[in-house]
Amino acid sequence: MAREVSRRRKTVVTIIAWAIGLLIFFPILWTILTSFKTEAEAIADPPSLFFFDWTLENYEVVGERSNYGKFLWNSVILAVGSTIFGLMIAIPSAWSMAFQPGKRTKDVMMWMLSTKMMPAVGVLFPIYILARNTGLFDTHILLIVVLMLMNLPIIIWMLYTYFKEIPVDILEAARMDGASLKSEIIYVLTPMALPGIASTMLLNIILAWNEAFWTLNLTTINAAPLTAFIASYSSPEGLFYAKLSAASTMAIAPILIMGWFSQKQLVRGLTFGAVK
Amino acid sequence: MATQHSRSAAKLMNAPAVFLLLVWMLVPLCMTLYFSFLDYRPLRGVYEWADGFENYARFVSSSSFTDSVLTTLIMVGGILMITVIGGVLLALLLDQPIWGQGIVRILVIAPFFVMPTVSALVWKNMFMNPVNGLFAYLWKFFGATPIDWLSQAPIFSIVWIVSWQWLPFATLILLTAIQSLDSEQMEAAEMDGASALSRFAYITLPHLARAITVVVLIQTIFLLSIFAEIFVTTNGAFGTRTLTYLVYQRVLESQNIGLGSAGGIIAVILANIVAIFLMRIVGKNLDN
Secondary structure (H helix, E strand, O other), X not given: OHHHHHHHHHHHHHHHHHHHHHHHHHHHHHHHHHOOOOHHHHOOOOOOOOOXXXXXXXXXXXXXXXXXXXXXXXXXXXXXXXXXXXXXXXXXXXXXXXXXXOOOHHHHHHHHHHHXXXXXXXXXXXXXHHHHHOOOOOOHHHHHHHHHHHHHHHHHHHHHHHHHOOOHHHHHHHHHOOOOHHHHHHHHHXXXXXXXXXXXXXXXXXXXXXXOOXXXXXXXXXXXXXXXXXHOOOOOHHHOHHHHHHHHHHHHHHHHHHHHHOHHHHHHXXXXXXXX | OOOHHHHHHHHHHHHHXXXXXXXXXXXXXXXXXXXXXXXXXXXXXXXXXXXXXXXXXXXXXXXXXXXXXXXXXXXXXXXXXXXXXXXXXXXXXXXXXXXXHXXXXXXXXXXXXXXXXXXXXXXXXXXXXXXXXXXXXXXXXXXXXOXXXXXXXXXXXXXXXXXXXXXXXXXXXXXXXXXXXXHHHHHHHHHOOOOHHHHHHHHHHHHHHHHHHHXXXXXXXXXXXXXXXXXXXXXXXXXXXXXXXXHHHHHHHOOOHHHHHHHHHHHHHHXXXXXHHHHHHHHHHHHO
């Protein structure tokens, strides 16, 4: 009897959960579907969900627009570049604070976090004018540095929480055996820290890929990533729904996939360890 | 255990991060502070000292400032309400045993990974467009007159779009918190005959209080600087100009650097008031 009830309950809850899940996902699904329609079908009345002539035409058109590849490439360079640069700075930093904490470590950590709280618009003009005057405006290197600095506190915090989970006993055993700091890092810590570093990397790529304040304000053509490319569809090109959808689908697909893999780490990364 | 040698090595390892963040924070902020005391309008060739706190006084006393603060409060408040209440409900739902839980979770989380310009444009054109948008079809289907969402209900529309993006974030964090709830306590309450509602009110909600606070604070910090969603949809028109957007327009569009910088400093101060509360919670957690 009880089992029957709980089974029925599970069915009802399942239906509700799926309905809500699909509703929330619907705008993304609709965008993906529309990207396979012709422009006429994209605005057809009544709209059709699945039963239309599927076409790859939009992807060809968007792909052929000579600059699409460049925007995509810029997105990749900025996201990957700022992540690698960020990890190079963050790993030693998080490492030292996790394993050689001093009296001030906590204050330093909190101060680093506080830099993340500063609204970007408060420093918009200085960064803008510095970029202009140094000739770095609209270059990869500028955006890589800015995106790196923007996410640096998050990466350091995230890595710190991962490193903290590595048992100190193992380190002490290695030290007893006469391991130097260098070999301790290379042979003992790194293998244990790799999963944490990998998920930090993933989250940072996602954040950098989707960043849309600095990328919109500090680029024009040369270093502009997909965020700017899509914003250029604002009007009147945005009225070509099928092409807008194809461009959008290509812009979000890689990150959607990465995001699904990193959903658990997301909580850790974005709450600074305050929720476990 | 740490030797003198390894301790100085540790300092050296931390130096680049500290140095870079220090420069990143101090140099531009000092520049903004400096500009905020200038009458600096590059387009007219004006560059001179302003009269004391003139820029601040002018920025704060203009009606666009009060409007923008009000808009910011309404937007952030609306988004927080939708995402927190929706997030708690969704987290409770996803915590139940259901078939295909992993897939539903993925569906719910997905909007968070969509880049802001894409979600703003997709909602603006494909859903909220008064002629070809999906909502327009839906309205016509039920015999109603389609609404031009972004000009007739602009703030609501932006709140809607941004809530869609942030609901997954709230859900994910609250779900994580719910899952750490002690199930024995729940079962004991159930055995004692506590109803589902009172179990929620007296066990789940108090347990979630901290996570909810964290969600509210973190979202507030991110939401105070919403930019792309406004940039792409209304460009600040129809009363959707938030404080961030007002400063952006003063600085980069009308190029009144002095006035805009004063606004920027005010935005920094307001954001820091929120930040202090968040930092306190995070700091406490670091001690444990």
